[in-house]
Every structure is written in structure tokens, then in C-alpha cells.
Amino acid sequence: MSSENPGYWEPPPKRCCCARRGPQLVLVGLLSTAMWAGMLTLLLLWHWETEKNLKQLGDTAIQNVSHVSKDLQRYQSNQLAQKSQDSELSQNLNRLQENFINVKSQNSEFSQSLNSLQEDLINIRSQGLNEKRTASDSLEKLQEEVAKLWMEMLISKGVACSTCPENWLNFQQKCYYFGKGSKQWIQARFTCSDLEGRLVSIHSQEEQDFLMRHTNKQDSWIGLRDLDVEGEFVWMDGSPVGYSNWNPGEPNNAGQGEDCVMMRGSGQWNDAYCRSYLDAWVCEQLATCEEASAPVASVSPTGPTPKNGS
Template identity: 45%
Template structure:
């Protein structure tokens, strides 16, 4: 069967006329192959060129990005350096400000101390001036008393004998000018009229002649003169409703009466000078203590944490003075006090036990005691 098929194919092939030769076919095949390879190579070249162009663009873009990043990094480094410099400058400014603040605080503290000292000195000068004024008024009162006595003696010496008329030597009793004695705080000097009577008794006056001497009785005239002198006395200031012989035991509201004086027990943290001005605003002064009874009274009512009192040695160290300028006739010091310890202790406080202790005037105590004379 195979043989028959082969014979038929041979016959058919022989019957068919070839259109071209075998060489032509090979040439065509070569051309087609070449064209295919040329097209493939062209495509490869185009793809390679496109890739090269893209790579070049990518390189340029990367270079630009790297340059931009480098610039950004440099700018960021510059900004960081500037920030560091600003931070260092700010730290220096802060240190300088802190130093200046400390210096200002020191100056403020020093100015505060100086101001407190000036206020204390001013108050002391005021107290001294008032004390000198009171002494001057006392001296004036004594001078008025002496003038009154001299006037009485002159009137007695110029007494008229019988039958003889002598001109009066003085017709008016001299008086001192009126002075407002209320300027002296808490002590009112009142003028009390007193009557002095001088009587001259009969005396023996001898008469002398050239030949004989005989004593004769010459009665001298008894002259009784009355002069009113102004003698200063010290008493509590009287109110308008006062009557002679009344007992002065009236105190303002919130003040406590004890032995002719009124006491105010202040509360609130204050320095000594502030407590002093607080008492002055209440028309009083820091308390002056002159007896154990007064001390016991204050101990029972004063602040248990300590209170300022009116004793200080601001003028002369160790020379303590009361606010009423009275001598230190009574003391109740804590054992070992006063010792002027620390940075200078020139003001006196009363402890909760009632004992006294010299303390720093700039310390703040929660208690302070004022006093003033009771009124009628």
C-alpha cells in the first residue's frame, strides 16, 4: 500500500511543473530571514535607545535630586548651627537675666532694710522731738511756777506801811503763752491753778539815833496776797464728758482695760516696724511693760507663738528704750537674753511663756500688742 502511495505521489510530482528553481527559493528564504533579523535588530536598537534615553533622564533627575538634597542638607545644617547659636545666646541671656534678677533682689532687700532703718530713725526722731517738746512744756510750767512765786514775793516786799502810799511795782501777773499741750502723745499736761498765800508777821525794827538807842515796836503791815500760778501736772487725757473725780476706764472697741491702760492684741504676720505703724494707726503704740502684774496680764492674752512689744535698742546697742520713753524699770528676759545674735537683734519680742527675747527686726511674728491710756 505504501508503494502504491509513493507511486501516485511520484506521478503527481512529475505531472506538476515547477514554477521556480530551488536557488531562488533559498534566496527568498534568506531575504525573508534577513528582513526578520533586521526588523528584530531595529526593534532591539530602538528599545536600547529608548532605555538609554530613559536612563539618562533618570541620571539627570537623580543628579538634580542629589544636588537639591545636598543643598537642603547644607541649609538644614546651617539652620541647626543658627539654632544652636541662638540657643547658646538665649542661655547667656537667661544667665545674665538671672544674675541681674539676683542683683536686683539683693538691692531690693538692701533698699528695704535701708527704708526700714530710715522709718525707724524717722520715728525715733519724731519720738525724740515729742519728748523734747514735752520737756520744754514741763520746763515752761516750772518757769511759770517760779514767776508766780517771785510775783508773790515782790508783792509781799512792796507791802504798804500805815500812812505811806507806795506805787505798785507790778500790776499784772505775767502769764506764759498758751501752748497746745495735746501735741504730746498719750500724756496730757494739764494746768491746775494753785493758791499761794504769803503773810508777813509783825517784827521788831530797832530805831537808832545819835544819842540814845532804844528799841521801838514798829508794826509792819500784814499783807496777804493771793496769786494764781499754773503748775503742770501729768494726767490722762479727758474726754468731753469727763467730770472731776471720775475714774478713767473707758477703752475703744476690741481693746481690753487693765490698770488705767487699754491693750490691743493684734494678729497677723508683721515685722516690728509694721507692728509699730499698725499700733499708731489704731491711735496707740507698741506696749511698754513696767510691772509684773502687767506682764502677767499680757502673758495670759498674748499670742502663744510670740508677739512684738515696744522695746528696742536701735539707737545704741544694748541701750533698750520703751516706746513711752520710760526707763527700763522692769524686765523679764529669757535666760541668756539679750544676746544680739545672728545678723543683729535690735527689737524685742515676748515669747508664749511671757519671757522676752531680742530678735531680728525684719522677722515676721503673728502677734503684736498695743497700749494706750484709758479715757473717762
């Protein structure tokens, strides 16, 4: 309150700060401007760098796409080439299969032709062997008939025809060998052939009785068989069965393989398995005459052969 005007209050005078705030505002404005300019600069730099990176990425992507495109083109080209090769290989395989089928067919035809030729050859050889055996059998029979006729003529002239090799026994112008030892029928047959004889053929009861007296009641192989035709028994001299002495119920071909004939110890005959072993067999051959110049026959593996003396 003033001393001059005691009832009146006067507010204190305000201080003036405008002079000090002006420079501050300018400074703040400058700082704000500088800050915004810096931020703008940073944004521009970031934008520029980003665009640069994006451009690089784009260029890289373009290059990668180009490489991938080229790789894809190469892959597709390789695929086409592979398909072409596969197609060519498939065609080659088909041709090979066709060639294989043709070769197989030709081989089959060749094999059939070869088998046919082999069968023809076997048939020709078999026919030739049969014809040769037939001719040999016929020649053997003829030679033996000639020898028997010659022997009968000599006997009618009083010539003795009873000479036999050592260890052979004579009976009725024939010589007999009684073999010992375990043999099959075919082995006995070849043994008789080696001795210039053959397995015995029996044509009379007298001959049967003679054999029985010397076999010592042993089972013995004789020269009877039906090897060619089942049931058609033929003697080794080629003659059919006239006289016989079969055991009751024989021949019976038991087991479908009894094609050779044995004489039992009792003297009766029995068809037997040709590969069975017997301990005895009987061989025969024609006896020779005393006259040295008389041609007689001895039975060899190929048949009786006339010869002078013995």
C-alpha cells in the first residue's frame, strides 16, 4: 500500500523476460530443424540403401531365375534326350527280344530236325543191326545144317564123330561143357562164346537126362530166352521150343522181367531174371570127326564155322 494513497493497493510490477526467451526459441527451432533434417537425411539414406539392396536383390533374383531357367531348360533337354534314348533302348530291346524269339524258334526247329535225324539214324542202325543179326542167324543155321549133313554123311560111312575139346563131354555128336562160377545169363553166354560154343539147346528127353547126370543138381543157365518178343522163347541155335521140361506154372514172367531160362537142380526149367547170378551154366558145340579132311563146324560167337579137323 502506498503511503501517498493509503486505501488503495497496487499490484507489483511484472518482470519482462521476452528478451531472454527469443534466443531460446530460435535455438530450439534450430535444433528441431537440425533434428528433423538429420532424421530426414537418415530416412533418405535408409531409403536409398533399401532401394539399393532391393535392386541388388532384384538383380540377384533375376540372375537366379535366369540360372534356374537355364537349368530347367537343360533338365528338360536332358529329359527329352533321355526319353529319346529310352525309346531307342526300348526299340533295341524289342528287336533283341524278336531276334531271341526267332533264334529260339530256329533252335527249336533245328533241335526237332536233329532229333528227327537222330531217330532216323537210330532206326537205320537198328534196322541194319537187325538185318545183320538176321543174316548172321540165317548163315549160322545154314552152316550148322551143312555141318550136320556132312557129319551124318561121315557117320554113314563109319567115321566116328565124337571128338571133343579137353574138359568137354560128348553126347550124340555134340560136346558139352559144364561151367562153374557165379555168373549172369549174358556173362555165361559170352563165356560160352569165348570157348567157341554157345549156351546149350535141349531138344530131347535123352539130352535132358544126360545134362541132369552132370549138373550135380545145381541151378544152371541154359540157352533159352524170350528177350526179343515176350512169351516167344527161342534157343541159342535159333530153333523154337520143341521139347520142354517147364516147372509147373512156368514160364510166368514174374515181376515183368524174367526173360532168361534156368534149369533147376531138379532138371525142370524156370524163366528167371537175366541179371540173377547162378553158380553153373552149360555150353555146347558140335563134336568133330576123326577124319582130318572132313569139314565140320564148331559154333563160334558169330555162328558155326566149317573147318578141317580139330
